[in-house]
Amino acid sequence: MNSSIDEDCQQNAVVQPLLTDLYQITMAYAYWKSGKSNANAVFDLYFRKNPFNGEFTIFGGLEECLKFLKKFQYSETDIEYLRSILPVSTENEFFEYLQSLTANEVYLYAVPEGTVVFPREPLIRVEGPLIVVQxxxxxxxxxxxxxxxxxxxxxRFRLAAGKLKLYEFGLRRAQGPDGGLSASKYSYIGGFDGTSNVLAGKLFNIPVKGTHAHSYVTSFCSLSEVTITELKIKSGVEKRDFLQQTKKWREKLMNTFQIPINQASDGEFAAFISFAIAFPDGFMALVDTYDVVKSGLFNFCSVALALLDFGYSPIGIRLDSGDLAYLSNVARNYFKRISEIFKVPSFENLLIMASNDINEETILSLNEQGHSIDAFGIGTHLVTCQKQPALGGVFKMVEIDEQPRIKLSHDVEKVTIPGKKETYRLYGGEGFALIDILQRTTEDSPQVNCKVLCRHPFQESKRAYVTPIKVEKLLSLYWCNGSICQKLPNMQEVREKVKNSLRILRSDIKRSLNPTPYKVAVSDNLYTFLHDLWLENAPIGELS
Amino acid sequence: MNSSIDEDCQQNAVVQPLLTDLYQITMAYAYWKSGKSNANAVFDLYFRKNPFNGEFTIFGGLEECLKFLKKFQYSETDIEYLRSILPVSTENEFFEYLQSLTANEVYLYAVPEGTVVFPREPLIRVEGPLIVVQxxxxxxxxxxxxxxxxxxxxxRFRLAAGKLKLYEFGLRRAQGPDGGLSASKYSYIGGFDGTSNVLAGKLFNIPVKGTHAHSYVTSFCSLSEVTITELKIKSGVEKRDFLQQTKKWREKLMNTFQIPINQASDGEFAAFISFAIAFPDGFMALVDTYDVVKSGLFNFCSVALALLDFGYSPIGIRLDSGDLAYLSNVARNYFKRISEIFKVPSFENLLIMASNDINEETILSLNEQGHSIDAFGIGTHLVTCQKQPALGGVFKMVEIDEQPRIKLSHDVEKVTIPGKKETYRLYGGEGFALIDILQRTTEDSPQVNCKVLCRHPFQESKRAYVTPIKVEKLLSLYWCNGSICQKLPNMQEVREKVKNSLRILRSDIKRSLNPTPYKVAVSDNLYTFLHDLWLENAPIGELS
Structure with a gap:
């Protein structure tokens, strides 16, 4: 392993207690001064709106949070730095107190990583000494x-792409080096098949993919640059003239398809031959450097057919510009005709990958038009989440020393649901989730086959009875007494979790256009509790 | 310093040679196999379109690139990993070759970091052995x-905000831990006054700012929670009853402004008093937890006036919701009236900060409406660059073994300008930059007071003569013989560079709405060179 990762807990070393807003420290001092250090607080981490105009969210980052708790402790230089930026009047004992802080007295409950989650329900609940939790x-x-x-x-890309392969190609456009690394990791968790990011492959054991760029093609000018011309027959040790074989096929194709040879680039041909000699069993070519139809496909097929003669299996092509639906269909037809004419059945199913500025809508639109693409390479839109580059997660105090807390707002969506809560997911007959319900932790859990009254948290008239055939408790304890207290799934298992978790959602909730909202309700008890507290805290206005 | 940063070169350790796309390695092998290892290549790094619908871009990241070159070398575990993912047929000598690679034979030319730059001009030019450069x-x-x-x-935020203070508050919404750290750093370079990110403060010596959150306010319920009630008089050692003084002021204000006291939150009042006792010279309060007008302002002023009595200077308030223009004006008027009535002149100029989901357009619109805000705290829109979360920079081969290379495309904007080039910035009489011109490196540089023919790179008829009164060469050598070969500016100097570099642009180029494009031309010589090469490489189509 390398130095970017803390040896102890395999986490980017940038993740440390000072990676925080200054006001956490200034609040800590004010709490400390007013004797609130040991007040026991409960905070909920949740979000208010699903991203990307969708109606679901996948919960990620839990393992990173737990690793952070594990190593939470200010270093000497941290304390030194804090001394330098806080007022000179700040008491020395406070810095000693800070230096002694750990997350050992904190309890962290969470939904399993990779679970599908919804607005307003706690993804993480943290309990413990106010200052530490804050x-x-x-x-x-x-x-x-x-x-x-x-x-x-x-x-979402996975849902749009169905069974097609998806590869993350976004490192160069990501928001910094670590942004790129996280993008590769969470793309894989969310359902991608691999990444181009080699470091992500090394660190997280994600399959890595890649072939060549346009610059590789343009670096060749003519066939004279093919310095190695021989290739070993796959099943033997004997080397034969590979260059000659590709030329033979090129002539044959030219005659068969009546293509004017002067249209096809010799430099591109040379580049493909050299690449095939380097990767005879991994030959995949970028075919749009000059002209897909007149040059790229033609050169690719000449080389691919020669590889087949030598006993290798060429992989396919990548399209990086132009009308992807049209070009992929042209390519597939070309492959099919070659497959028939020259009796090479495998040619029909060569892989066609597309990779030009693709987003979720492009995939959906391509699917509607009809195309022959087998795999997508996706960059900018995926890794920067261009459609909505931030999730508005918040962390709100809901209880202190067993007294509930509510944050009011003119905007009802911003009112917090007070008190320590559990979330239950109620399932219906067909295995689909029907509704999530928040309850106070003091309430009994909903029972299978018993009617549960589910209420809208803010609209009095919206109520419904639900009789679940299965009840799932979403939060469980992950951190107590200074250590991780349940076995964490590995990345592959989290990936499976995402897949399975999405299966329990009806498809109308998951669709891209006008999805149906999934409901998050509160119990009758929590409803009353919330609204009593609200009334208690809201000053009665005066019309003036 | 801490472990997140390589000791040698103070860079996030995630930045390492494997932080790359796999195809760079597969291309390297194909190059190596075809004997191209020592071909001498020239690549330009540039972008095609200014971000944010604007007409300028600030060049950043150079120092990080140079640090990366300095440490560029595959580790043993890197090579081990690459062996595990490349085909077994990959020759052993290639891995030995990879392990021996350094950036010592590479030359890197660049525009100074912080310079204003434009589409199509090279920000960085890299020359050296093809494989390494690629x-x-x-x-x-x-x-x-x-x-x-x-x-x-x-x-852009700085231009919109004029002389108002700007603070970066985006860490929680950034794209990962390192995304947050980079955001803090480059916000400061781009003209922000500080950040809330403590680690950024520690690592980069950026001013850090912060006060308290809503949770701090809601953690207090009543005045009985103010456990420390005394405060030292600033100029002395004597402690006096501060709580009593704030209560006195609260009553006085209530009478003066005829505010019904039951509207103001006692919890908020307690929170403010405690915060003021902790930070008597740094008292800044978030006033919108309950109601800005009926509670927050009123409680803030009571505490601030008491602080003044004790010899301290309160700082001001933060607004985090509601109609910011209106509320800031209400607050300013309130401050002014108090200043007049109670003869406290400093009260009039208390700081008013606003921080709710602010973007460039919000600031411009607030400026139009009229407001009394002195400072903005900016999060999501700044750090994720919500309006356009990626810059489409590319890295294209323009020459190999002294032969120019061109990448053609149906989209003219995507055609590369071939060959090794210099960029000159030509200045007019008023100190403003008139135009940037790309020339071949073999050409003489434009001369002061001599006519220069500037041509549009792709439109034959667009030409103009420019007579510069000053000529600036933009690219200079930063890396040769394995080390950084000119003194790099520190962060403060880069920040100054940004400021000065923007001054040389006319304001119509910088404005937010319909800015005038700044022109990047090519010399007559380069124009001919480009188009001759284009014709040579473009197959003549046949209408069919």
Whole structure:
């Protein structure tokens, strides 16, 4: 492993207690001064709106949060730095107190990573000494917000692409080096098949993919640049003239399809031959450097047919510009005709990959038009989440010393649901989730086959009875007594979780256009509790 | 310093040679196999379109690129990993070759970091052995793209905000931990006054700002929670009853302004008093937890006036919701009236900060409406560059073994300008830049007071003579013989560079709405060179 990762817990070393907003520290001091250090607080981490105009979100980042708790401790230089920026009047004992802080007294409950989640329900609940819990806010949000956004974005691409292969190609456009790395990781978790990012492959064991760029093609000018011309027959040791074989096929194709040879680039041909000699069993070619139809496909097929003669299996082509639906169909037809004419059945199913500025809508639109693409390489739109580059996760105090807290707002959506809560997911007959319900932790859990009254948290008249055939408790304890207290799934298992978790949602909730909202309700008890507290805290206005 | 940063070169350790696309490695092998290892290549790094619908871009990330070159070398585990993912047929000598690679034979020319730059002109030109130069592509793009995007975004906020203070508050919404850190750094470079990100403060010596959150306010319920009630008089050692003084002021204000006291939250009052006791010279309060007008302002002023009595200078308020223009005006009027009535002149100029989901357009619109805001705290829109979350920088081969290379495309904007080039910035009489011109490196530089023919690179009829009174050569050598070969500016100097570089642009180029494009021309010589090569490489189509 390398130095970017803390040896202890395999986490980017940038993740540390000072990766926070200054106001967490200034609040800590004010709390400390007013004797609130040991007040026991409960905070909920949640979001208010699903991203990408969708109706679901995938929860990501939990493992990173737990690793952060594990190593949470200010270093000496941290304390030194804090001394330098806080007022000189700040008491020395406070810095000693800070230096002694750990997350050992904190309890962290969470939904399993990779679970489909919805607005207003706690993804994470943190309980413990007020100062410590408060001070975790910014870092936890940073770790959850982008991870969840990326996982959700990837899952949406996966839904749009169905069974087609999806590869993440976004490193060069990502928001910084670590942004790129996280993008690769959470794309894979969300359902991608691999990445081009080699470091992500090394660190996370994600399949890595890649062939060549336009510059590789343009670096060749003529066939004289093919310095190695021989290739070993796959099944033997004997080397034969590969260049000659590709030329033979090129002439044959030219005659068969009546293509004027002067249209096809010799430089591109040379580049493909050299690449095939380097990767005879991994030959995949970018065919749009000059002209897909007149040059790229033609050169590719000449080389691919020669590879087949030598016992190898060429992989396919990549299209990086132009009308992808049209060009993919042209390519597929060309492959089919060659397959028939020259009796090479495998040619029909060569892989066609597309990779030009593709987003979720492009895939949906291509699917409607009809295309012959087998795989997409996706960059900018995926890794920067261009459609909505931030998830608005928040971390709100809901209880302190067993007294509930509510944050009021003119905007009802911004009112917090007070108190310590559990979330239950209620399932119907067909295995689909019907509704999620928030309850106070003091309430009994909903029972299978018993009617549960589900209420809209803010609209009195919206109520419904639900009789679940299965009840799932979403939050469970992940961190207590200073350590992770349940076995964490590996990345592959989280990926499976995403897949399975999405299966329990009806398809109308998952669709891209006008999806049906999934409801998050509160119990009758929590409804009353919330609104009593609201009335208690809201000043009665005066019309004036 | 801490472990997130390589000791040698102070760079996030995630930045390493494997932070790249796999195809760089597969291309390297194909190049190596075809004997192209020592071909001498020239690549330009540039972008095609200014971000944010604007007409300028700030170049960022150069220092990071140079640090990367300095440490560029595959580790043993890197090579081990690459062996595991490349085909077993990959020759052993290639891995030995990879392990021996350094950036020592590479030359890197660049525009100074912080310079205002434009589409199609090289920000960086890299020359050297083909494989090494090619292999740098992804990492250089990753380091330049987000840094330039962020610097530009910050500079645009700075232009919109004029002389108002700007603080970056985006860590929790950034794209990952390192995304947050880079955002803080490049916001400062682009013209922000500080950040809330403590780690950015520690690592980059950026001023850090912060006060408290809503949760701090809601954690207090009543005045009985103010456990420390005394405060030292600033100029002395004597402690007096501060709580009593704030209560006195609260009553006085209530009478003066005829405010019904039951509207103001006691919890908020307690929170403010405690915060003021902790930070008597840094008292800044978030006033919108309950009601700005009926509670927040009223409680703030009571505490601030008491602080003045004790010899301290309160700072001001933060508004985080509602109609910011209106509320800021109400607050300013309130401050003014108090200043007059109670003869406290400093009260009039208390700081008013606003921080709710602010973007460039919000600031411009607030300026139009009229407001009393002195400072903005900006999060999501700044750090994720929500309006356009990626800059499309590219890295294209323009020459190999002294032979120019051109990449053609149906889209004229995507055609590369071939050959090794210089960029000159030509200045007019008023100190403003008139035009940038690309020339072949073999041409003489434009001369002061001599007519220069400037041509549009792709439209034959668009030509103009320019007589510069000053000529600036933009590219200079930053890396040769394995080390950085000119003194790099520190962050403060880069920040100054941004400021000064923007001054040389006419304001119509910088404005937010319908800005005038700044022209990037080519010399007559380069024009001919480009189009001759184009004709040579473009197959003559046949209408069919």
């Amino acid at each position: 001070i975790l806010e910014t870092t936890l949000l940073n770790l959850v917000n982008y991870a969840s956004l990326m996982s959700t974005n990837a899952a | 292999i740098l592509e992804t990492t250089l793009l990753n380091l330049v793209n987000y840094a330039s995007l962020m610097s530009t975004n910050a500079a």
